[in-house]
Amino acid sequence: MKRNLMVMLLSASLSMATAQQINYRAESFNDKLSPFKMSLVVAGYRYVFTPTVGGMAEGVVGNRLGYHALYLQAPISLFRPDQVLNDPVDKRKLDHYFEAGADLILASWSKPGSGTIKIITGSDGSYTHFFNARVDIRKTFGIRGGAMQYNYESLYMRQDLNPNLATTDIKAFRNYTMIGGYAGLCFRKFKKARITTDGTIYYRNYQRIFYMDVMTAGGSAPAIHLNGVSYKPNTQVDNLGYRMGFKWDQMGSTTIWEFGKQPGPMSPQEPSYHKYFNYMTLGFAFNLFGGDKRYGMR
Numbered sequence: 001m002k003r004n005l006m007v008m009l010l011s012a013s014l015s016m017a018t019a020q021q022i023n024y025r026a027e028s029f030n031d032k033l034s035p036f037k038m039s040l041v042v043a044g045y046r047y048v049f050t051p052t053v054g055g056m057a058e059g060v061v062g063n064r065l066g067y068h069a070l071y072l073q074a075p076i077s078l079f080r081p082d083q084v085l086n087d088p089v090d091k092r093k094l095d096h097y098f099e100a101g102a103d104l105i106l107a108s109w110s111k112p113g114s115g116t117i118k119i120i121t122g123s124d125g126s127y128t129h130f131f132n133a134r135v136d137i138r139k140t141f142g143i144r145g146g147a148m149q150y151n152y153e154s155l156y157m158r159q160d161l162n163p164n165l166a167t168t169d170i171k172a173f174r175n176y177t178m179i180g181g182y183a184g185l186c187f188r189k190f191k192k193a194r195i196t197t198d199g200t201i202y203y204r205n206y207q208r209i210f211y212m213d214v215m216t217a218g219g220s221a222p223a224i225h226l227n228g229v230s231y232k233p234n235t236q237v238d239n240l241g242y243r244m245g246f247k248w249d250q251m252g253s254t255t256i257w258e259f260g261k262q263p264g265p266m267s268p269q270e271p272s273y274h275k276y277f278n279y280m281t282l283g284f285a286f287n288l289f290g291g292d293k294r295y296g297m298r
Contacts, residue, residue, distance in 0.1 A: 022131050022197055022198075023197065023198075024117075024131075024133050024195055024196060024197035025195070025196045025197075026115070026133045026134060026135050026193055026194075026195045027193060027194045027195075027196075027297075028110075028135055028136040028191075028192065028193050029192045029193065029194065029296050029297050030110065030136060030137075030138035030190060030191070030192050031063055031138075032063075032192070032295065032296030032297070033059075033060035033063060033192075033292060033295075033296075034059055034060065034290055034291050034292045034295040034296075035059045035060065035061055036057070036058075036059040036290040037057070037058050037059055037287060037289075037290040037291035037292070038055065038056070038057050038287075038288045038289055038290055039055065039056045039057075039058075039254065039285035039286055039287050039288060039291075040053075040055060040285065040286045040288055041053065041054045041055060041056050041070070041072065041256075041283055041284070041285045041286075042283060042284055042286075043072060043256065043281055043282065043283025043284070044281065044282050044283065045072060045074060045095065045097065045279075045281055050074045050076065050095060051074065051076060052072040052073060052074040052095070052097075052283075053072070053073065053074075053075075054070065054071045054072035054073055055070075055071055056068065056069065056070045056071075056285055057069045059290070063105075064104065064105045065102060065103075065104055065105070066102060066103045066104075066105070066142075066144075066186075067100075067101070067102045067103075068100070068101060068102075069098075069099070069100040069101075070097070070098070070099050070100075071096070071097070071098045072096065072097045072098075073094055073095065073096040073097075074094065074095035074096070075094065084155070084171050084172055084173050085171070085172060085226065086172050086173060086224060086225060086226060087225035087226060087227070087228065089225050090172075090173070090222075090224065090225050092153070092173065092175070093151050093153070093175045094151075095151060095153070096150060096151060097148070097149075097150040098148065098149045098150065099146055099147065099148035099149075099182075100146055100147060100148075101144060101145055101146015101147065101182070102144065102145065102146060103142050103143065103144035103145075103186045103211075104142050104143055104144070105140045105141070105142040105188075106141055106142050106143065107140065107141045107142075108138060108139070108140045108141075109138070109139055110136045110137065110138050110139070111136070111137055111139070112134060112136065112137070113134070113135055113136060113137035113191060114132040114133060114134055114135060115132065115133045115135045115191065115193055115195060115202075115204035116130055116131075116132055116133075116204075117130065117131055117132075117133055117195055117197065117202050117204075133193075133195045133197075133204075135191060135193035135195070135204065136191070136193070137189065137190070137191045138188075138189070138190055138191070138192075139187070139188065139189050140187070140188040140189075141185070141186075141187055141188075142185070142186045142187075142188075143183070143184070143185060143186065144182075144183070144184055144185070144186045144211060144213070145181065145182060145183040145184070146181060146182055147179075147180070147181045147182075148178075148179075148180055148181065148182060148215070148217065149177070149178065149179050149180075150178050150262070151175055151176065151177055151178070152175075152176040152177075152178055152219065152262070152264040152265060153173050153174070153175055153176070154173065154174050154176065154221075154235065154264075154265045154267035154269070154270070155171050155172070155173055155267060155269045156171065156172050156173070156174065156224065156233060156267055156268065156269065157171060157268070157269060158171075158172070158226070160233060160267070160268045160269070161224060161226065161231040161233055162231065171269075172224045172226050172231075173224075174221050174222075174224050174233075174235075174265075174267075175221055175222070176219040176220065176221040176237070176264060176265050177219060177220055177221070178217045178218070178219040178262075178263060178264055179217060179218060179219075180215060180216050180217025180218060180239075180263060181215070181216060181217075182213040182214065182215040182216075182243075183213060183214055184211055184212050184213030184214060185211065185212055186209065186210075186211045187209070187210045187211070188207065188208070188209050189207070189208045190205070190206065190207035190208070190249075191204060191205060191206055191207075192204075192205040192207075192251075192292060192296075192297070193205065194297045203293070203294065203297060205250075205251045205292060205293065206248070206249065206250050206251060207247075207248075207249040207251070207292070208246070208247070208248050208249070209246070209247040209249070210244075210245070210246050211244070211245050211246075212242070212243070212244045212245075213242065213243050213244075213260075214240070214241075214242055215240070215241040215242060215243060215260075215262065215263055216239055216240055216241070216263060217239060217241070217262075217263035217264075218237070218239055218263075219237050219263075219264065219265060221265070233267075235265045235266065235267055236265070236266045237263070237264065237265050237266070238261075238263055238264065238265075238266055238275070239263050240263060241260060241261040241262050241263040241264075242260045242261055243258055243259065243260030243261070243262075244258070244259060244260060245257065245258035245259075246258075249292075251287075251291060251292050251293040252286075252287050252291075252293055253284060253285065253286050253287065254284065254285040254287075255283075255284055256281065256282070256283040256284070256285060257280075257281070257282050257283075258280070258281045259277070259279065259280040259281070260277070260279065261274075261275075261276060261277055261278050261279070262278055262279050264278070
């Protein structure tokens with residue numbers, strides 16, 4: 001056991017010593033951000049259980065103004081297992097979500113960081129070692145805002161529509177169209193560098209974005225038709241909401257995590273905690289073209 005530990009420590013020391021002797025040149029490109037990036041997005045919407053697919057366009061103009069547009073839809077939402085008995089005149093809508101907005105960088109600063117480089121040598125690639133190259137990391141703070149539009153389906157029990165009807169488990173749905181906007185704060189941290197050693201070029205880049213918004217939206221919905229009778233239940237619509245989110249952009253694929261409370265109707269069948277929290281999204285965006293992976297570093 002002790003011998004194995006000594007061998008491991010000796011190997012690590014030799015690796016560090018070798019790394020310290022490596023000559024390299026590191027160049028930072030944190031001020032050269034891509035003006036356009038298009039990605040395919042696959043996400044779990046609402047409670048992560050509704051699979052959605054869509055597209056996202058984003059970029060930074062003039063190194064100060066960022067923008068993005070996102071569209072998601074859930075084809076599976078047309079085949080919900082709920083036993084609803086609306087009349088045929090009521091059509092279920094495809095779950096979708098759209099937003100477009102911009103963020104303005106108000107402050108920016110840099111600090112020293114590092115990028116880990118993996119070097120494989122030997123004719124058979126049998127020798128591998130690592131070293132840390134010193135590169136700059138940029139951080140920014142800004143404000144953001146935009147518009148959004150989405151649909152929201154509420155479920156009603158039969159007695160919710162008319163207390164005089166027999167109490168049964170018959171359900172009916174009502175589609176709300178919500179339109180509104182959001183405003184909040186945005187924090188970015190990114191590293192974009194090109195490192196050259198022994199004639200080989202290595203690229204090290206990533207971007208992390210944290211944001212939090214206040215949202216407001218209003219909605220409208222058609223009547224519910226059940227057994228030839230129209231019902232317009234007096235449902236409270238909560239016009240305020242919030243969200244917090246995180247994006248980890250590895251310049252090729254992006255992980256998106258977001259949660260909060262979307263403005264929307266509060267039907268009698270909504271759980272009470274929906275007043276404070278009613279959705280969470282986990283998604284992945286895959287870069288189709290554009291983006292920062294090599295932009296400005298050739």
